[in-house]
Amino acid sequence: MPIFALVDCNNFYASCEKLFDPTLKDTPVVVLSNNDGCVVARSAEAKALGIPMGAPWFQIREAAERQGVVAYSSNYALYADLSNRVVEVLSGFSPNVEVYSIDESFLELSGFAGVEPDLAAYGQRIRQRVADWLGLAVCVGIAPTKTLAKLANHCAKKMLAGSAGVCDFTVISDDALSRLFATIDVGEVWGVGRKIALRLDEMGIRTVEQLRRTDPDLIRRRFSVVLERTVRELRGLSCLALEEIAPPKQQIMSSRSFSRLLTERRELEEAVASYMATAAEKLRRQRCLAGVVQVYIRTNIFKPDEPQYQQSMALPLLAPSDDTRVLTAWALRILRRIYRDGYGYHKAGIMLLDLIPLHQRQASLFGVEQEEGGRPQALMQVLDEINARYGRRTLQFAAEGIARPWQMRRNRLSPSYTTKWDEIPAVLAR
Structure with a gap:
């Protein structure tokens, strides 16, 4: 029988901000979205104050600051680096690790059942190691399926089923699980979003236990094969394997x-x-090539009293490419076609579509690759290697600009404690 563990960092973004500033130990901390817009992460203290997720900061700022809340801009470099360090630690506990998100990873523990008879104790060792080596708190959910492991992690966080940061469903009887699941809202199940939860509610399915006891074939007919698998996973039948290598993205935005x-x-x-x-x-x-480039621009939809305009366009390339110069040239062509003068633009974006593996590259009948850049692979390889060694944007194209006054606002950005030499924290003796 397979056994999975889901390790989830508690209040990850806020915990990263607290990690290098001891004065924030018991302080309510929130992390804001791009342009310091909305609350996207909260420490336990901020949650206790009732600060809602997604709240616009400009609306709650005065009240929050009166309560001692400290707000930070999103420091993605810091979060990504600490996330990688957590994964390195977890790799010492299992050779099979799936990085599910920046703060969550699945571990395969099937081979540890005999070596580690008490998997809950093993989970506590994981928690202690991450805390000792990185200073971050994690919770661990253990179960025979990935869906149940996610649910066990939820119980570990909420201190349900007698857990203390670790919840092991493999040692809980089916009757005890039924009683527990009858107290948990169906919306807590992995993959059951708000819309699906509303449809389930119309069918009288409001708890995890009710969903678990529903006929899987009925769920498949009413919803999808994905939700059918979820029901079977809730019953202990593993339908989702560990993905140690993330599948290539179908689009990049x-x-x-x-x-x-x-x-x-x-x-x-x-x-x-x-x-x-x-x-x-x-x-x-x-290691993919893009066959289609899409560009979109729009004004600020949150200011309806101002002139509004939004437009997007996608164009196929003459030949699939991964050359920044070629892709940028096509994107700028599209922008010039959809741009309209007289508007104040609030957002823009690009998307790469029709991605194919690099080894499936097909030469153009008219030799377009040579016409649009000569030896693109060698040049792009040098570009990537230099930027990987000396930092992002060490080498960049002139079209990207230098001053960039349009860059997103991050007025509350904390130092890059782990990725910039001049921002490494210093300890001074007094």
């Missing part, structure tokens, strides 16, 4: 809101070129 409204096409072109450079780097990292 890069977009941001601007720190101010852009009224000149030149500034929009810089933004689009910058987003394309980011997307093209991701494309090469997964």
Whole structure:
């Protein structure tokens, strides 16, 4: 029987911010979205104050600060680096690890049942190791399926079923699980979103136990094979294998809101070129080529009293490519076609579609690759290697701009404690 563990970092973004500042130990902390817009993460203290997820910061700022809340801009470099370190630690507990998200990973523990008879104790060792080596708190859910492991992790966080940061469903009887699941809302099940939960509610299915006892074939007819698998997983039948290698993305998107409204096409072109450079780097990292480029722009939909305009367009390339120069050229062509003067633009984005593996590259009948850049692979490889060694944007294209006054606002950004030499925390003796 397979056994999975889901390890989830508690309040990850907020915990990362607290990690390097001891003065924040008992302080309510929130992390804000792009342009310091909405609350996207909360520490336990902030949750206790009733600060809602997704709340616009400008609306709650005064009240929150009166309660001692400290807000930070999203520090993605810090979060990504600490996430990688957590995965490194977890790799010491199982050779099979699936990184599910920036703060969650599945571990395969099937081979440990005999070696580690008490898997809950093994989960506690995982928690202690992450806490000792990284200073971060995690919860561990253990179960015979990935869906149940997610649910066990939920119970571990809520201290249900007598758990203390670790919940092991493999040692709980079916009757005890039934009583527990009867107290948990169906919306807590992995993959059951708000819309599905509403439809289930119409069928009288409101708890995890009710969903577990529903006929899987009926669920498949009413919903999908995906939700049918969820029901079977809740019954202990493993339908979802561990994905140690993330499958290639079917599309790559890069977009941001601007720190101010852009009224000149030149500034929009810089933004689009910058987003394309980011997307093209991701494309090469997964060793794929893009066959279609899409660009979209829009004004601020939250200001309906101002002139509104939004438009997007997708164009197929003459030949699939991963060359930043080629992709950027096509993106700028599209932008010039959809741009309209007289508007203040709030957001732009690009998307790479029709992705194919690099080894499936098909030469163009008319030799387009040579016409549009010569030896693109060698040049892009050098570009990526230099930026990987010396930091992002060490080398960049002039089209991306230098000053970038349109970049998203991050006025509350904490230092990059682990990724920049000049921002490493210093300990001073007094």
